[in-house]
Amino acid sequence: MLEVRGLTSHYGRIPALKGIDVEVREGELVALVGANGAGKTTLLRALSGVQGASGGTVRFDGADITRAAPDRRVALGIVQVPEGRQVFAPLTVEDNLRLGAYRRGGESAAATLERVYAMFPRLRERRASLAGTLSGGEQQMLAMGRAMMAQPRLLLLDEPSMGLAPRLVEEVFAYVHRLKEEGRTIFLVDQNARAALAVADRAYVLETGQVVLAGTGAGLAADPQVQQAYLGL
């Protein structure tokens, strides 16, 4: 479904991605782990088209989308839940969700809205509240719900459990697991490598803009190198 070959990206003249090869197949949950500043966010930004690629190719369903605009990628089904949630603070919860379906015209979104509310009942309770007044956990639900409104085929999740209390972290991973059970294709970045590897079919380890290890989730979790560097064992 997603095929990344030799992808490079720069901030000014500083390289952040140095030739990434990554693949995500239909129905898979693929995790990306790596230390702070490894380039995880940069890779997801490049996949969404909000960060320019300086080389390499990104293919989606076989079509080259390396230079496609962000709105085109959303229309194709590549939808991101960004790091730090990034909700539209001055708009209501429901308006945030409706904007998630912006590329689909919004009107056909009523059924999807029902499904999102069924998945996140708390969002229904707070539908009329301004998004900026939600707690961190609720904002994460909102960011995920907003992405679901776009009916993603490939969901990119950037640190969905960042800054949340342990109980909420568990809840977020339960949602990720549920989305996977529903057959969604997911590319997950998380600093909580243990939890990420536990739910992932396959995973990549990123170090300073390069993929240094790849394997199954369970395989990487058992790798001594990974255990020492990312699992604190």
Place this chain on the structure above:
Amino acid sequence: MGAQLTQYLLTGVTIGAIYALVALGFSIIYNASHVINFAQGEFVMIGGMTTVSLVDGGVPLPLAIAAAVLVAAAVGLALEKLAIERARGASVVTLIIITIGASIFLRGLAQLVWDKNFHALRPFTGDTPIAVLGATILPQSLWVIGVTIAIVAALGWFFARTLAGKAMLAASHNRLAAELVGIRVRHVLLLAFGLSAAVGAMAGILTAPITLTSYDVGLMLALKGFAAAILGGLGSGAGAVVGGLTLGILESLGAGFISSAYKDVFAFVIMLAVLFFRPSGLFAARSAERV
């Protein structure tokens, strides 16, 4: 005394409505880009001058007004496409300087296309004063107030009720998140310039029968409209309306009870006082953000 006060208030509300429209123009572009568009006054001028010359050329008034609004909107779109968009990635200060340049350029162009004289547009529906509570009001003032109410209501509906309006607000608040839900942020900016120019042009057309119009009429109106926007809190729609009306009424009362020689001073005193004591404006909405 009572009748005199009523008269000043009626006059104040009329010019206040015009200031409110100009202030709304500032706020629409500011919201979309954080740019203060110093060519806002030229949109007002283009609206008035185009209508005058079309009417003088024999075009029926409603058609001339529609055409003038379209011409101003086209100039707004061109300004965004040719100047602002080209400078993508530049700082906000650079963009503001570009709008100052555009303002000077448009004024120069207006001198060439038209002339340096004052022009009058005939009132939309006659000039027989109407008696109100012992004072009088011109039919044109009723047009000003009525059309302003209609425009404010339409804008309020657009931003509060339509997905496109909410997308504009979303893009101004969080550009990254807007791009990630598939909003074309560059189109939002273009739309803001077109919309703002159209609103500005309506202000220029409505006021042309009352205050005359000329190539440089935009200078003073932009300053007054900017003062109104600052007073109400830049970027707030309701603030622009309240700020415009407050400024118009204060100016009219000041001119009536103190001296009309200082009429224009009030706007600047108010603007400086607000910038000094309450830079976010008197009516700035409380921030809903939680950090």
